[in-house]
Amino acid sequence: MKKLSPSMLSADFxxxxxxxxxxxxxxxxxxxxxxxxxxxxxxxxxxxxxYKTIRKSTDMVFDVHLMITDPIRYIxxxxxxxxxxxxxxxxxxxxxxxxxxxxxSYGVKTGITIKPKTPVSAIEPYLGLVDLVLVMTVxxxxxxxxxxxDCLKKVTELKELRDKxxxxxxxxxxxxxxxxxxxxxxxxxxxxxxAGSAVFGAEDIHKAAKDMLDIIREYD
Numbered sequence: 001m002k003k004l005s006p007s008m009l010s011a012d013f014x015x016x017x018x019x020x021x022x023x024x025x026x027x028x029x030x031x032x033x034x035x036x037x038x039x040x041x042x043x044x045x046x047x048x049x050x051y052k053t054i055r056k057s058t059d060m061v062f063d064v065h066l067m068i069t070d071p072i073r074y075i076x077x078x079x080x081x082x083x084x085x086x087x088x089x090x091x092x093x094x095x096x097x098x099x100x101x102x103x104x105s106y107g108v109k110t111g112i113t114i115k116p117k118t119p120v121s122a123i124e125p126y127l128g129l130v131d132l133v134l135v136m137t138v139x140x141x142x143x144x145x146x147x148x149x150d151c152l153k154k155v156t157e158l159k160e161l162r163d164k165x166x167x168x169x170x171x172x173x174x175x176x177x178x179x180x181x182x183x184x185x186x187x188x189x190x191x192x193x194x195a196g197s198a199v200f201g202a203e204d205i206h207k208a209a210k211d212m213l214d215i216i217r218e219y220d
Contacts, residue, residue, distance in 0.1 A: 001220055002186065002190075002191050002192070002193070002216045002217065002219055002220050003028075003029040003030055003170075003191065003192045003193070003216070004027070004028045004029065004030070004192075004193050004195065004199075004209065004212055004213050004216055005028070005029070005030035005031065005032040005063050005172065005192050005193065005194045005195075006023045006028050006030075006031060006032060006194075006195055006196070006199040006200060006209060007032040007033075007034060007174070007194050007195065007196030007199075007200070008031060008032065008033050008034070008051070008200075009032075009034040009045060009196055010196035010197045010199070010200035010201055011200045012200070016054065017054065017057050019200060019205055020054065020057060020058050020060070021057075021058075022205040022206040022209070023060075023199060023200075023205060023206070023209045024058055024059070024060055025206065026205075026206045026207075026209035026210040026213060027209070027210065027213045028060060028199075028209050028213070029060065029061060030060060030061045030062075030063040030085075030192060031058065031060040031061065031062055031063060032063045032065060032174070032194045032196075033051050033062055033063065033064045033065065033083075034065050034067060035047060035048075035064060035065065035066050035067060035068060035078070036067045036068070036140075036141065037067070037068040037069060039068070039069050040067050040068050040069045040089065040091075040092050041067045041140045041141035042141050043141045047074075047077070048074070048077040048078050048080070048081035049081070051064070051081055051082065051083075052080075052081035052082055055081065055082035061084045061085065062082050062083050062084045062085070063084070063085045063087065063111075063132075063172075063192075063194075064078050064083040064084075064085060064086050064087060065087045065111075065113065065134065065174070066078070066086065066087060066088045066089070066092070067089060067092075067140050067141070068092060069092050070092065070093060071088040071089070071092055071093060071099055072093065072095075072098060072099045072102050075099070075102045075103055075106070076106075079103075079106040079108055083108060084108055084109060085108065085109040085110075085111050085131065085132055086103045086106075086108055086109070086110065086111065087110075087111025087112065087113055087132060087134055088103075088111070088112065088113065089112075089113045089114070089115065089140075090112055090113065090114060090118065090122050090123050090126075091114075091115055091118060091122075096112065096123075096126055097126070100112070100126060100129050100130065104129075109131035109132060110129065110130045110131050110132070111130060111131060111132035111133065111134055111172070112126055112130050112132075112133055112134070113133075113134040113135075113136060114133075114134070114135060114136065114154070115136050115139065115140060116136055116137070116138070116139060116148050116150075116151050119154075120154050120157045120158060120161070124161070127158075127161060127162070127165070127167050127169065128165065128167055130169050131168070131169055131170065132169055132170045132171075132172055132192070133158055133169050133170070133171055133172065134172040134173075134174055134194075135151055135152075135154050135155050135158070135171065135172070135173050135174070135190075136151065136174055136175055137151040137152070137173050137174060137175035137176055137177065137185070138174075138175030138176050140175075145175060145176050146176045147175055147176030147177060147181055147185070148175070148176070149184070151173075151175075152173070152184065152185060152188040153188075155171055155173055155185070155188040155189045155190050156188050156189050158171050158189070159171060159188075159189030170191040170192050171189055171190050171191050171192070172190065172191065172192035172193075172194060173185050173188075173190045173192070173193060173194065174194035175194070177193055177194065177195050177198065178195060178197075178198035178212075179198065179208075179211060179212060179215065182195075182212060182215050182216065183215060183218075183219075186215075186216065186218075186219040187219075193212070193216060195212055198212065199212065
């Protein structure tokens with residue numbers, strides 16, 4: 001089943017609970033939570049204490065995307081705050097295997113991410129161990145960027161590797177995705193669509209999420 005994971009980075013935190021209800025009632029299954037430290041990426045967002053406060057407000061899967069250096073330091077905090085998936089960048093650590101093992105030790109799902117210039121080969125040794133692979137289709141750090149179409153080749157490559165080897169991971173794409181290009185992203189083989197401003201930036205958030213989901217379900 002293909003899924004929508006609206007990115008909380010684009011939400012209005014003054015009315016966050018109201019907006020979360022709108023995307024959840026529209027049918028969004030995941031909530032994408034971007035954690036940025038201002039070091040690994042040139043921006044700062046929010047940490048575990050922020051999303052811990054909304055854990056009781058929604059049943060959506062917390063899809064936590066760590067854009068931070070040395071992510072193993074904070075796995076405990078993010079799991080305790082309510083993460084269902086902890087997703088880290090392969091570029092942010094010298095020891096991806098230790099990060100994977102740490103996440104798995106908590107019994108939550110493990111995700112691994114690659115930036116636009118990072119080849120699939122960089123994560124190929126770990127593909128049999130993870131539950132989700134995130135392909136960034138923009139340079140991470142800021143919302144509202146345009147999708148880089150060449151990144152979709154990596155989605156297709158990941159799908160082929162999964163089919164060939166019997167892997168179980170979902171393929172997620174994040175960056176510049178909206179109603180106008182989501183079909184292209186889905187046709188490449190994406191299972192989970194991250195959308196920030198295309199959903200939370202819309203005048204009618206519920207309708208934007210529902211319209212996106214209507215397209216996504218065409219590909220189930």
